[in-house]
Amino acid sequence: MRTRLAICRNKKRFASEADAIAAAQAATIDLRPYLCDRCRQYHLTSRTKGKRRLPAAD
Numbered sequence: 001m002r003t004r005l006a007i008c009r010n011k012k013r014f015a016s017e018a019d020a021i022a023a024a025q026a027a028t029i030d031l032r033p034y035l036c037d038r039c040r041q042y043h044l045t046s047r048t049k050g051k052r053r054l055p056a057a058d
């Protein structure tokens, strides 16, 4: 399944996984970074919503 363009545009982007991880660790809720196939950068998603995207799945 691909990331929707609207979701991509509305989300914060991180140029590197390290940046995304740092932001996720700073957040008060449980977030995990994933590589977006629209912008090829990283976004954060809440893993409590049942969305599991493994970065190595490609």
Ligand SMILES: [Zn+2]
Binding pocket: 003, 008, 009, 036, 037, 038, 039, 040, 041, 043
């Ligand atoms: Zn994106």
